[in-house]
Amino acid sequence: MDVERLIGWNFRRLRMLQNLSQEEMALRLGSVDQAYISQLESGGRNPTGRTIYRLARVLGVNPGELFSLDGAPNDIVGDPDVVETSVSVHGKRKR
Template sequence: MIIHIFITSIWRVINGERRSNRFAKAMDVDALIGWNFKRIRTASGLSQEEIALRLGTIDQGYISQLEAGERNPTGRTLYKLAQALDVPVGDLFLVNGLPEHISAAAGSAVKKSRAGRAAKQIG
């Protein structure tokens, strides 16, 4: 639970939100992480199986569920996933180009201008 609150806080900071909400839905952040993981993995030309082999402790089924937003990875798992993709952990929380169905599911109506500002602040 503490990891979820931490991840939710990071997500809110990236999106420029200042208010805190301890009761944010876990699936919102999970969908964001999954979408970014899949986006980065496919852009790198890697399959789910290749990532699983790089990680050794996580199988292809877990990666599939992660990309579908059905997993809530721990901080340690996020670190390992980012290492396997050779990106900073923060890249798994980016909102640049976020599909409408994820931003709508998050209940935050992420605007493109806000996402652009957040990406510039991060990058």
């Protein structure tokens, strides 16, 4: 399971359910720009616990919703017992 992509997929899904643009979301968060939101949604960011809490709060959901497997594509979920990351460290994929 690619955790960053799962968070990004859920974040985008929840944002779109509320008809919020990436720009509006960035404004509501206050300390990020639209590019950060785009990178987050594509799995290119590894948000901290604090950021996950802030994202959930702005969306009005429990932070656990950002980790929901319900409806997530198989290429993101894969084997839920194997946690992977799409964010590289020194050019190598972490696992």
